[in-house]
Amino acid sequence: MEKRRRERYPMSEIASGKREMVDVAIVGAGPMGLVTALMCARAGLKVAIYERQGDFSASPAWNGTGVLAPDCEADVADATIVDLGRRSLDLWPTLIPGFTLNGALVLGNRRQPTALDDYSSFVLNYEWADEERIAALEPSLAGIYNRGMYFPQAAHADPRVLFTGLKEVLEAAGIRIRFDWIGTIDGLQAERIVDTRGLGARDRFPELRAVTAEMAQVRSHKIELNRPIRLLHNRHALYVTPRGQGIYVIGATTVDDDRSGVSVRSAGELMTHAVSLLPAFADAEVVELRSGLMPVLMNGVPKVVVGDRIIAVNGLYRYGWMVAPAIAEDLLRVIYTQATKVIHASRPMRH
Numbered sequence: 001m002e003k004r005r006r007e008r009y010p011m012s013e014i015a016s017g018k019r020e021m022v023d024v025a026i027v028g029a030g031p032m033g034l035v036t037a038l039m040c041a042r043a044g045l046k047v048a049i050y051e052r053q054g055d056f057s058a059s060p061a062w063n064g065t066g067v068l069a070p071d072c073e074a075d076v077a078d079a080t081i082v083d084l085g086r087r088s089l090d091l092w093p094t095l096i097p098g099f100t101l102n103g104a105l106v107l108g109n110r111r112q113p114t115a116l117d118d119y120s121s122f123v124l125n126y127e128w129a130d131e132e133r134i135a136a137l138e139p140s141l142a143g144i145y146n147r148g149m150y151f152p153q154a155a156h157a158d159p160r161v162l163f164t165g166l167k168e169v170l171e172a173a174g175i176r177i178r179f180d181w182i183g184t185i186d187g188l189q190a191e192r193i194v195d196t197r198g199l200g201a202r203d204r205f206p207e208l209r210a211v212t213a214e215m216a217q218v219r220s221h222k223i224e225l226n227r228p229i230r231l232l233h234n235r236h237a238l239y240v241t242p243r244g245q246g247i248y249v250i251g252a253t254t255v256d257d258d259r260s261g262v263s264v265r266s267a268g269e270l271m272t273h274a275v276s277l278l279p280a281f282a283d284a285e286v287v288e289l290r291s292g293l294m295p296v297l298m299n300g301v302p303k304v305v306v307g308d309r310i311i312a313v314n315g316l317y318r319y320g321w322m323v324a325p326a327i328a329e330d331l332l333r334v335i336y337t338q339a340t341k342v343i344h345a346s347r348p349m350r351h
Ligand SMILES: Cc1cc2nc3c(=O)[nH]c(=O)nc-3n(C[C@H](O)[C@H](O)[C@H](O)COP(=O)(O)OP(=O)(O)OC[C@H]3O[C@@H](n4cnc5c(N)ncnc54)[C@H](O)[C@@H]3O)c2cc1C
Pocket: 027, 028, 029, 030, 031, 032, 033, 050, 051, 052, 053, 056, 058, 059, 060, 061, 062, 063, 064, 065, 066, 067, 068, 181, 196, 197, 198, 199, 200, 201, 212, 213, 214, 215, 251, 252, 290, 291, 292, 293, 294, 295, 313, 314, 315, 316, 317, 318, 319, 320, 321, 322, 323
C-alpha cells in the first residue's frame, strides 16, 4: 500500500505535509462507515472519516430500534442478510460494549393459531417455548401466551449508545470524524476510499431508493420485558424492545416512499401492536415518534462494488446495525488482497 501511495503522490508533497495521506478514507458516518473505520484502524491502517452533516442524527440508524435478530428475520430477509447478521453478532462484542445478548421471543396472534407453525418453516436456530417457559423468560407475559419461539442468538442495543461508543473507540485510536465535510470524494488524499454515503450515493447507485421506517418510544414502569418480542400479527415485522428505565421501542413500520415524519396510520399501527402484545401498554406514556429514510437497492440486499480506488457499499435497508461488522470484515479482506469484484449479490432464498 505504501508503494502505491508513493506512485500516486510524490514523496516530496507527502513529506512536506501538503497532502495528509491516509490508507483508507471513509465517506459517511453511519453504522457502515464507522464500523469499517474501526476495523481498518484495528488492522493497522491509517483512517479518516468524512461526514456531510454536523452530527450522527442524519443517519437513519440514529432513530433505529436496535434489534439484531437475524434468525427471527429469515421469513422476510434474504438468506445473504441472515448470514451477514449471524456473523456480525459474533463480531460486535469485539468492537464495542453496549449490547444485551438476551435472545428474542416470537409469539403468535391468538386469533391466528397457525401463524407460528407457518413462520417456523422459514426460520432456524430456535427453541419452542411453552407457557411456563414464556413466563420464566418474560414474567409480564405470564398467563397470556401458551406457545412461542425463543431465539437465543439475538441481541438488542440503543443505537445512540452505539454511535457514542463507536466515536469514543475511534477517537481513542486517534481517528477524528470530520463533520460538516463538503469536499469531493475524488479529491480525498487516500489510497483507498470507502463510500458509505447511504442515500447520498445516488450518483453511484442510480437504482437506490428511500424507504421510510417509523418507530415509537413509550414509557411504562408497570411492564418488564427483557428482550425484543415480535408478535406475528402485523404485515410488518414489528418488535417491542426494552431500552431500560421503563422505556420500550416499538417498530419499525416501513413505507415505500421518502416522506419525513410518522403518519397517523403508522403511529396507530405501532400503538395497536404494543397493546395487542400486552394490554398493559394501553396505559404507557408516548415519549417519542421518529422516522428515518433507509437506503434500499432493487432486491433489498446490500451491495459492495469494488473499484480500483473506490469501494462503495450501499443498500443496507433495515439491517445496517445488524450486518455492518460482517460486511466491514469482507471489505478489509478486499482492501488487503486488492480484489476487484462485486460481492454480496443476492442469493436465492434457501427456504
Ligand atoms: C425507524 C428505524 C428503525 C431501524 N431499526 C433497525 C434495527 O433494528 N436494526 C438494524 O440493523 N437497522 C435498523 N434500521 C436501519 C438502519 O438505520 C440502516 O440500515 C442504516 O442506517 C444504514 O447504514 P449506512 O451506514 O449504510 O447508511 P446511513 O446510516 O444512511 O449513513 C450514511 C451517512 O452518510 C452521510 N452522507 C451522505 N452523503 C454524504 C456526502 N456527500 N459526504 C459525506 N457524508 C455523506 C449521511 O449524512 C449519513 O450520516 C432502522 C432504521 C430506521 C429509520
